[in-house]
Amino acid sequence: xxxxxxxxxxxxxxxxxxxxxxxxxxxxxxxxxxxxxxxxxxxxxxxxxxxxxxxxxxxxxxxxxxxxxxxxxxxxxxxxxxxxxxxxxxxxxxxxxxxxxxxxxxxxxxxxxxxxxxxxxxxxxxxxxxxxxxxxxxxxxxx
Amino acid sequence: xxxxxxxxxxxxxxxxxxxxxxxxxxxxxxxxxxxxxxxxxxxxxxxxxxxxxxxxxxxxxxxxxxxxxxxxxxxxxxxxxxxxxxxxxxxxxxxxxxxxxxxxxx
Numbered sequence: 001x002x003x004x005x006x007x008x009x010x011x012x013x014x015x016x017x018x019x020x021x022x023x024x025x026x027x028x029x030x031x032x033x034x035x036x037x038x039x040x041x042x043x044x045x046x047x048x049x050x051x052x053x054x055x056x057x058x059x060x061x062x063x064x065x066x067x068x069x070x071x072x073x074x075x076x077x078x079x080x081x082x083x084x085x086x087x088x089x090x091x092x093x094x095x096x097x098x099x100x101x102x103x104x105x106x107x108x109x110x111x112x113x114x115x116x117x118x119x120x121x122x123x124x125x126x127x128x129x130x131x132x133x134x135x136x137x138x139x140x141x142x143x
Numbered sequence: 144x145x146x147x148x149x150x151x152x153x154x155x156x157x158x159x160x161x162x163x164x165x166x167x168x169x170x171x172x173x174x175x176x177x178x179x180x181x182x183x184x185x186x187x188x189x190x191x192x193x194x195x196x197x198x199x200x201x202x203x204x205x206x207x208x209x210x211x212x213x214x215x216x217x218x219x220x221x222x223x224x225x226x227x228x229x230x231x232x233x234x235x236x237x238x239x240x241x242x243x244x245x246x247x248x249x
Contacts, residue, residue: 060211072160072221082209086175090209093218096200100160100219104204107211109173140211 024088029081029117032088036079036119037127046070046128049080049118053133058110058140065118066103067128075102077121084114109140145169145240149230154247155222163194164217167232167240173208189214189234196246197226222248 024032033042051063067075072095080090093104102120113136119129148166155161167189174186188208194201202218220228230242 064217085209086173087207087209089205089207091207092205094200094203096202098196098199098201098221098223100221103217103219104202105164105215105217107215109209109211 023111024082024085026083029083029088032081033117033119033129036077036081036092037121038125040121040125040127042119042127042129044129044131047078047118047120047130049116049130049132051116051132051134053135055110055134055136057138058112058136059138060107061110061134062105063108063116064103064105065120066101067120070102070120070122072100072102074123075120076123078102078104079119079121080108081117081119082110082114083116085109085111090116110134110136112136112139145232145238147230147232147240147242149242149244151220151228151244151246154249157222157248159222160219161222162217162219163228164215165192165194165230166213166215168213169232169234169238171208171210171212171214175208187235187238189232189238191231191233192216193231194218194220195229195231196220197224201228222246224248 046069048066055061065078077094079092081088116132121127146168150164152161169189172184172187176184178184189206192204201220225248228244232240
């Protein structure tokens with residue numbers, strides 16, 4: 001009898017847990033970074049992530065990622081990740097033979113104050129990143 | 144029909160890198176938001192954006208719900224030959240749009 005009650009309680013707790021809104025976690029961010037880098041170690045530097053440190057409205061936040069230092073042909077891909085949006089991934093970009101400077105500007109949503117990570121993958125297999133913390137006053141509407 | 148706005152220079156010199164800006168009219172419904180009836184609105188986003196220059200790839204981007212409504216993408220292209228740039232967006236619920244712009248390389 002006690003066993004059954006315990007089982008019911010656990011089932012109910014599981015149900016409550018499922019009702020929480022989806023959110024990326026530092027673990028899912030780490031998993032997304034690993035997936036992009038293919039297991040290569042991430043080193044700080046080379047990538048430049050530009051975003052306002054204080055964001056008034058999380059619905060459209062201008063953000064740009066660039067790799068100014070490295071020779072253009074060396075940079076194969078760029079990606080941007082978040083820590084606390086519902087999903088870790090923001091954008092992944094592959095450069096083709098006709099791409100010029102390695103840069104990307106876009107507008108993104110920010111669910112809350114959090115850390116953003118930009119990563120570049122180079123032809124020699126190395127991965128470089130920059131982390132930036134942003135404070136968001138008004139969150140992107142998720143509920 | 145979705146509308147798009149593409150800004151690029153008319154003429155560029157050979158070997159030069161130039162910026163291209165694209166803006167697409169699209170709600171980018173994230174799939175995490177509830178509608179007026181309290182039910183979660185199904186996801187409707189643009190998943191992929193591609194730019195080809197005379198058939199050769201410039202960039203290919205994989206977008207996520209974290210991209211704001213009316214997705215804006217700015218990137219850089221290296222001028223090689225006169226021809227055209229092709230822009231392709233594809234997304235949920237069968238969304239597909241192709242646009243083409245001429246380019247003169249002097």
